[in-house]
Amino acid sequence: MLKAENIKKTYNAGKKIALQDFSIEVPTASVYGLLGPNGAGKTSFIRIINQITQADEGKVWIDGQELNPEHIRNIGYMPEERGLYKNMTVGDQLLYFGELKGMSRQEALSQAKFWFEQLNIDQWWKKKLSELSKGMAQKIQFVVTVLHRPKLLILDEPFSGFDPVNANLIKDQIIRLKNEGTTIILSTHRMESVEEMCDFVALINNSKKVLDGKVFDVREQFKQNVFSVVLSDVNSENLEELTRKYQIENIGTANGLFNFELKNTENQNILLQDLLKTGTIRTFNEKIPSMNEVFINAVQS
C-alpha cells in the first residue's frame, strides 16, 4: 500500500542527516511497526508521508501513485504531540476536524456517533477538552484521527496516557480497522505492543534501516540456540556431565522439577539424547528472543 524508496532527509542545510537510503514496503491491511531509538529518524519519515516536510532524495508511493496532496484525505495521523483545542467542546472539535478532512457535517456527525458508542464516551459530546483527563483527551484524539475513515492510519505512541483497560479498547479498535482493510503504521517504543499487534516491523538506527520483515522472522533471526528445559527424575552424575558439556544458566528447582536454560553447541538430536540420559524431559523449547531483546541487540551491535 505504501512504498518508500531510498529516502534521504537532512536538516540544518544538509549538516544533520535524519534518514538515509531508507526503503520500506508496507502491505495493505497490515500493522507495520516503525521502531528505533530516540532520534533514529522515525518522526522524520512520518512527517514526509504526511507532507509536513519533504524528503531531500527518494520517493514515496501510495497505492502505486507518487505521494501527492490528494493523499492527505486518505491519511489519519495521530502525532505524539497531540493537537486539540482546549477551549472547544468535544463535539465542535470533531465536526471541525471532520470538515477539514473533507467530510460533510452530516457524515462527520454520524461517524462521531459511531465512535462514541465504540469507545463508551457518549456523554462527552458537550464537554470542553480542558475538562477531560489526559487519557480521555487521548480517546478524542483517536476519534479525530479515524473519523474520516483513512485508508492509511499513522499512530505515534497511541497508547501513552491510557490505562490498561483503555489501551486494550484502542488496541481492539486498531485491529478491527486492520481487519476491515486499513493499513496502519505504528511508531512505538513499547515492544510488547509490537509483538501483540504488528505483522511487520522496520527498525531504524542512526538514520538507517537496520532490519525489517515479519515480526516472527525478525525474532527468529536473532535466536541464539538457547533452549529452555524442564526435567524430572534427574540423574545427578549425568547432570554433572551435562553441565560440563553445555553452558547452563538460570537454574531453578521446584516440586521435583529441575529447570534451566542451555546453550546448544551440538545438533538437536545429540542434545536430546544428552537430556534423556539426564532425566525425564518435561518441557523443551527453543527460546525465541522477544522484540525487546531484538531491539536492544540490533541497536547495540
Ligand SMILES: Nc1ncnc2c1ncn2[C@@H]1O[C@H](COP(=O)(O)OP(=O)(O)OP(=O)(O)O)[C@@H](O)[C@H]1O
Ligand atoms: N526540525 C529539525 N531540525 C533539525 N534537526 C531535526 C529536526 N527534526 C529532527 N531532527 C533531528 O533528526 C534526527 C531524527 O529525528 P526524529 O524526530 O525523526 O527521530 P525519532 O526516531 O522520531 O525520535 P523519537 O523516538 O525520540 O521521537 C534527530 O537527530 C533529530 O535531532
